[in-house]
Amino acid sequence: xxxxxxxxxxxxxxxxxxxxxxxxxxxxxxxxxxxxxxxxxxxxxxxxxxxxxxxxxxxxxxxxxxxxxxxxxxxxxxxxxxxxxxxxxxxxxxxxxxxxxxxxxxxxxxxxxxxxxxxxxxxxxxxxxxxxxxxxxxxxxxxxxxxxxxxxxxxxxxxxxxxxxxxxxxxxxxxxxxxxxxxxxxxxxxxxxxxxxxxxxxxxxxxxxxxxxxxxxxxxxxxxxxxxxxxxxxxxxxxxxxxxxxxxxxxxxxxxxxxxxxxxxxxxxxxxxxxxxxxxxxxxxxxxxxx
Amino acid sequence: xxxxxxxxxxxxxxxxxxxxxxxxxxxxxxxxxxxxxxxxxxxxxxxxxxxxxxxxxxxxxxxxxxxxxxxxxxxxxxxxxxxxxxxxxxxxxxxxxxxxxxxxxxxxxxxxxxxxxxxxxxxxxxxxxxxxxxxxxxxxxxxxxxxxxxxxxxxxxxxxxxxxxxxxxxxxxxxxxxxxxxxxxxxxxxxxxxxxxxxxxxxxxxxxxxxxxxxxxxxxxxxxxxxxxxxxxxxxxxxxxxxxxxxxxxxxxxxxxxxxxxxxxxxxxxxxxxxxxxxxxxxxxxxxxxxxxxxxxxxxxxxxxxxxxxxxxxxxxxxxxx
Numbered sequence: 001x002x003x004x005x006x007x008x009x010x011x012x013x014x015x016x017x018x019x020x021x022x023x024x025x026x027x028x029x030x031x032x033x034x035x036x037x038x039x040x041x042x043x044x045x046x047x048x049x050x051x052x053x054x055x056x057x058x059x060x061x062x063x064x065x066x067x068x069x070x071x072x073x074x075x076x077x078x079x080x081x082x083x084x085x086x087x088x089x090x091x092x093x094x095x096x097x098x099x100x101x102x103x104x105x106x107x108x109x110x111x112x113x114x115x116x117x118x119x120x121x122x123x124x125x126x127x128x129x130x131x132x133x134x135x136x137x138x139x140x141x142x143x144x145x146x147x148x149x150x151x152x153x154x155x156x157x158x159x160x161x162x163x164x165x166x167x168x169x170x171x172x173x174x175x176x177x178x179x180x181x182x183x184x185x186x187x188x189x190x191x192x193x194x195x196x197x198x199x200x201x202x203x204x205x206x207x208x209x210x211x212x213x214x215x216x217x218x219x220x221x222x223x224x225x226x227x228x229x230x231x232x233x234x235x236x237x238x239x240x241x242x243x244x245x246x247x248x249x250x251x252x253x254x255x256x257x258x259x260x261x262x263x264x265x266x267x268x269x270x271x272x273x274x275x276x277x278x279x280x281x282x283x284x285x286x287x288x289x290x291x
Numbered sequence: 292x293x294x295x296x297x298x299x300x301x302x303x304x305x306x307x308x309x310x311x312x313x314x315x316x317x318x319x320x321x322x323x324x325x326x327x328x329x330x331x332x333x334x335x336x337x338x339x340x341x342x343x344x345x346x347x348x349x350x351x352x353x354x355x356x357x358x359x360x361x362x363x364x365x366x367x368x369x370x371x372x373x374x375x376x377x378x379x380x381x382x383x384x385x386x387x388x389x390x391x392x393x394x395x396x397x398x399x400x401x402x403x404x405x406x407x408x409x410x411x412x413x414x415x416x417x418x419x420x421x422x423x424x425x426x427x428x429x430x431x432x433x434x435x436x437x438x439x440x441x442x443x444x445x446x447x448x449x450x451x452x453x454x455x456x457x458x459x460x461x462x463x464x465x466x467x468x469x470x471x472x473x474x475x476x477x478x479x480x481x482x483x484x485x486x487x488x489x490x491x492x493x494x495x496x497x498x499x500x501x502x503x504x505x506x507x508x509x510x511x512x513x514x515x516x517x518x519x520x521x522x523x524x525x526x527x528x529x530x531x532x533x534x535x536x537x538x539x540x541x542x543x544x545x546x547x548x549x550x551x552x553x554x555x556x557x558x559x560x561x562x563x564x565x566x567x568x569x570x571x572x573x574x575x576x577x578x579x580x581x582x583x584x585x586x587x588x589x590x591x592x593x594x595x596x597x598x599x600x601x602x603x604x605x606x607x608x609x610x611x612x613x
Contacts, residue, residue: 001514005428006443009484013450016458016465023460085332096332098600099339105596106343107543109561110585113568114342117349117578122360124575126345129361158339166607219454222545226565246456246546254550259460266457273454 020263028260046264057265059240060248063149067244068217070153071160075213076206078157079164084198086165087172097169101162108159108222115155116142116227142227148242152223160216164209171205172198207284211277218273221246245269343589350374350583354576373579392583395567399556406563407587410542413478413559418538421483422530429492430522434504444493450486456546463550477551478559482541488533495529496522532606535599539592560588 027042050057082100086093103111118126121140128138141147175198183193224247228237235251236243245265253262349357351369372379375391396402432444462481471477503525507517523530545561552558558566564584571577596603 001427001518002431002443004424005484005489008424008480009447009450009486012462012465012481013458013484013486014446016461017450017453019461019464020457020459082332085329096336099336102339102343102593102596105539105592107561107564107585107588107592109543109545109564110346110589111342113564113581113585114346116568117345117582118342124358124360124362126362132361163607166604170607215454219456226568229569249456249459250546250550253460253463259464263460266454266459270454270457274452277452 020266023260023263024267025264026260029256029258042260046261047268050261050264050268056236056240056243057248060236060243060245063240063242064218064220064244066149067152067156067220068214070149071156071217072210072213074153075157075160075164076209078161079209080168080202080206082161082165083168083172087169097162097165100165103159104163106159109226111159112155112223112226115151115223119151119227143238145239145241148228148237151227152220152242155223156217156220160213164213167205167209168202171202175201203284203288207281211280214276214280215273218269218276219246220244221250225250245272346582346586346589349579350586352579354579357575357579373583392580392587395580396555403563403584405556406558406560409475409557410559410591412475414538414541416475416479417482417541418534420479421485421488421537422534424483425485425488425533426492426523426526426530427518428489429496429526430518432489433493433496434501434522447486447489451490459546459550466551472551473554473557475557478548481547485537488537491533492526492529495526499525528602528605531599531602535595535603535606538595542592560584564588 024046025041025043027040027045086097086100117124119141120126120128121138121143123129123132123138125138125141127141132138141151179197179201180193183197188196221244224237224242224244225235228235228242230236230238234255235247246269249262249265249269252258252265348366350373351371352363352366353368353370353372356363356367372391375393379390379394393403396405399405401408432440432447466472466477466481469476471480503521504517507521512520543561544559545565548559548562549565552562555563555566564581567577567584568581571581
């Protein structure tokens with residue numbers, strides 16, 4: 001009874017991961033593949049090129065880091081604020097919770113296409129049309145290099161804050177009311193109650209929301225693919241302003257057919273996610289030990 | 292046997308009661324000022340709804356109206372031409388009469404419906420099959436004793452730490468070698484082994500007493516009878532939660548479908564949507580059609596969410612906070 005799962009798991013989950021590790025040490029592109037010996041193994045060649053010499057990868061890495069930090073921190077703040085604002089179980093709050101959660105179940109592509117219209121550079125762009133009311137000239141939102149990451153962060157918060165909110169709500173509701181009652185009797189104001197009761201007791205939820213958010217943010221693809229194409233069959237937008245790790249992986253693998261190199265990128269992605277999650281866990285653990 | 296169940300039920304009820312006790316401070320009375328403090332959140336609600344509003348209204352505007360600067364907030368006249376224009380004639384081309392979404396793919400059997408069919412076939416197959424094989428595996432892992440079980444479970448859990456993109460290139464090569472590019476197989480089969488489902492269902496089953504299964508075994512029930520008659524009914528809430536998550540996740544999947552389809556007729560809705568947009572990228576006149584297609588792509592998952600809202604929220608709490 002385990003065999004259907006086990007078989008599929010080995011063939012389509014375990015094998016690709018191991019094969020990708022092997023590929024990452026090989027040169028494998030449109031003209032040569034591992035069966036033809038001259039361009040087989042390159043040792044750590046792909047990794048050293050990536051880490052030491054590939055400027056596009058460095059750009060992708062710095063863009064992704066910036067995006068992840070912004071999306072996770074601001075996203076978590078947004079989720080928590082929403083959860084607190086909508087905690088009371090009234091009819092209007094229930095409706096609003098649904099509204100904030102809706103993007104989590106909406107097709108990412110569909111949403112990105114609407115944002116594409118919002119941030120159009122001409123007068124039909126919605127944001128430009130809105131700003132025009134105040135006499136502000138149209139801005140080329142998607143062609144202004146420093147705006148790419150903030151726009152993607154905004155889209156991520158719009159799309160993801162509701163999901164975190166649901167988790168924080170569950171966390172808030174599991175805090176026994178008597179803690180707050182006792183604190184009120186002891187004369188604690190709203191600020192103290194938040195600082196000394198809500199925050200510490202929400203820590204497990206925060207760790208969960210933080211780590212899942214982190215992993216999700218590192219894997220951003222759709223927004224970059226659709227909103228920041230470049231004319232030459234590449235990806236990443238003007239001067240690679242929005243190039244990120246997974247789009248770069250896609251670009252290397254399926255536009256340039258450098259399959260070995262793309263596999264190396266995938267393993268670097270894994271290493272980064274792994275290390276960052278571990279650090280995150282360590283920090284939260286040691287914070288708990290402090291008390 | 293019945294006693295153990297009722298105890299478990301009592302415990303569950305107690306938990307639910309604890310959770311529902313959300314706190315409102317009796318010392319703070321609602322004033323007009325506190326209502327005014329809620330203003331920002333109402334503004335945010337507008338920001339949240341605006342894209343949906345724009346999707347719907349733009350899909351009902353004519354090409355002429357779409358080109359107006361500044362864009363109109365309310366459609367002047369509501370038309371359905373972006374979906375189907377009865378005046379459209381392939382021989383003539385006029386500005387006002389356009390090719391609706393459902394007239395746009397004359398070479399495809401079923402036209403735009405083809406993408407909807409693809410999405411539904413892929414989605415339903417994956418959801419049903421992945422839950423069946425996942426629950427079978429979870430039953431074995433949680434209720435059977437055999438050598439190497441711990442190792443297998445460890446590998447399954449460990450695989451969840453690896454981002455799926457790591458296997459992307461070899462997965463693509465494998466599917467290519469099997470000759471599955473542009474087939475449903477490439478969509479469905481690689482998506483079936485989901486470690487998270489096995490992990491989640493196993494966790495759920497461990498809270499169910501082993502005596503239940505052992506008693507059935509002593510009574511001579513076969514393994515499949517036990518699975519079908521005891522395990523499946525007990526797993527129902529967990530299965531419903533996993534069904535919703537899988538269905539919504541797979542429906543919105545993009546990167547994998549993008550690389551395994553090269554022919555138009557095998558695209559699912561998200562890929563068809565991206566192609567549609569790339570074909571008419573900067574042209575504002577096609578935006579109405581694109582918004583219509585976006586709306587059609589979004590509706591099924593939103594509908595599923597509304598239909599299963601209670602299970603959905605409970606499922607998130609179950610899977611996230613355990």
